[in-house]
Amino acid sequence: MNNIIVFGASGQLGQCLKNIASKKVITNIYFLSSSEANILDTETLKKVFEAYNPEYVINCAAYTAVDKAEDDQEMALKINKTGVENLSHACVEHSSTLIHISTDFVFKGDKAKPLTEVDETKPVSVYGKTKLDGEKVIESLLKKIFIIRTGWLYSEYGNNFAKTMLRLGSEKDELKIIADQVGTPTYAIDLASTILQIIKSGNTAYGIYHYSNEGVTSWYDFAKAIFDIADIEIKAIPVKTEEYLTKATRPPYSVLDKSKIKKEFNLEIPYWRDSLITCINKLKQ
Numbered sequence: 001m002n003n004i005i006v007f008g009a010s011g012q013l014g015q016c017l018k019n020i021a022s023k024k025v026i027t028n029i030y031f032l033s034s035s036e037a038n039i040l041d042t043e044t045l046k047k048v049f050e051a052y053n054p055e056y057v058i059n060c061a062a063y064t065a066v067d068k069a070e071d072d073q074e075m076a077l078k079i080n081k082t083g084v085e086n087l088s089h090a091c092v093e094h095s096s097t098l099i100h101i102s103t104d105f106v107f108k109g110d111k112a113k114p115l116t117e118v119d120e121t122k123p124v125s126v127y128g129k130t131k132l133d134g135e136k137v138i139e140s141l142l143k144k145i146f147i148i149r150t151g152w153l154y155s156e157y158g159n160n161f162a163k164t165m166l167r168l169g170s171e172k173d174e175l176k177i178i179a180d181q182v183g184t185p186t187y188a189i190d191l192a193s194t195i196l197q198i199i200k201s202g203n204t205a206y207g208i209y210h211y212s213n214e215g216v217t218s219w220y221d222f223a224k225a226i227f228d229i230a231d232i233e234i235k236a237i238p239v240k241t242e243e244y245l246t247k248a249t250r251p252p253y254s255v256l257d258k259s260k261i262k263k264e265f266n267l268e269i270p271y272w273r274d275s276l277i278t279c280i281n282k283l284k285q
């Protein structure tokens with residue numbers, strides 16, 4: 001098999017890909033951190049693509065600070081749109097297939113019905129808008145693409161809600177957690193396995209796909225499950241969105257319909273609580 005390169009490799013998903021690739025003994029995959037390959041630096045991208053001539057490019061690089069993006073629109077746009085545009089041009093030049101990760105936050109989330117790939121996008125945050133811009137730029141430049149929209153990523157790596165809850169759970173006696181935002185947590189290790197499975201399949205059914213774990217929950221119930229599985233005693237207080245102020249607006253409902261990806265790649269997706277147990281057990285080791 002020809003080379004695979006991963007951009008944004010030191011982030012959460014990048015580290016999960018590294019973990020899975022080493023378990024599956026995949027040796028033709030190369031992991032590039034932001035300091036090794038900044039997707040805003042076209043000269044570096046040119047050199048990297050010439051050196052590796054990748055068959056597949058996995059883009060895990062992104063501006064992911066949802067609240068910070070509201071005051072830092074320029075940088076969020078640069079990374080999530082211009083950087084993605086640079087990668088797309090390089091992929092065209094080298095005939096590479098681009099696997100790009102997008103988000104449930106491209107949706108407004110005002111309808112309580114699992115969201116399909118053809119549902120209307122209407123982001124309500126700067127982060128969501130810039131991620132949608134990234135999707136659009138890829139679709140306008142490249143044919144060989146897999147855009148995977150996912151949501152609520154967590155794992156033993158990087159920063160995420162589950163690790164924040166574990167930390168706050170050991171520091172505080174009580175915690176207010178939003179109970180009227182509903183979605184599905186995604187164990188980034190499960191997503192990483194799926195990405196490598198897509199590559200291995202050689203399937204060329206290019207397009208947008210939705211992926212999360214199975215099931216539906218709220219941030220409050222997700223937090224309760226984290227405390228329960230990790231044996232943390234804390235008073236968790238369910239609150240409405242208006243009672244927990246954040247800079248960015250988040251979709252109230254962002255459950256993704258995964259029928260398309262399951263059918264096309266013959267996937268069995270774990271239920272979110274089962275994967276959460278796996279993750280917390282790993283964190284305990």
Ligand SMILES: NC(=O)C1=CN([C@@H]2O[C@H](COP(=O)(O)OP(=O)(O)OC[C@H]3O[C@@H](n4cnc5c(N)ncnc54)[C@H](OP(=O)(O)O)[C@@H]3O)[C@@H](O)[C@H]2O)C=CC1
Pocket residue numbers: 007008009010011012013014033034035037038039040059060061062063064079083101102103104131150151152153154158159
């Ligand atoms: N986290 C989540 O809950 C969700 C994430 N997603 C999407 O999944 C993808 C992966 O997310 P995740 O791993 O959690 O995010 P992280 O924030 O953990 O990782 C993002 C990585 O991108 C790197 N990066 C930032 N700017 C550049 C740049 N200019 N050039 C190269 N690399 C850069 C960062 O480098 P550095 O460490 O040096 O800053 C970081 O390592 C993203 O596309 C995100 O939008 C989708 C849904 C949910």
Ligand SMILES: Cc1cn([C@H]2C[C@H](O)[C@@H](COP(=O)(O)OP(=O)(O)O[C@H]3O[C@@H](C)C(=O)[C@@H](O)[C@H]3O)O2)c(=O)[nH]c1=O
Pocket residue numbers: 064065066067103104105150151152153160161164175176177178181219244246250
């Ligand atoms: C820490 C904390 C958060 N919350 C709420 C705020 C928010 O609505 C929700 C999640 O907060 P976080 O800031 O941890 O997560 P957030 O950064 O909003 O997570 C999002 O990240 C981006 C990158 C995505 O693409 C999304 O799919 C999603 O995972 O939980 C509480 O209610 N209580 C708390 O103590």
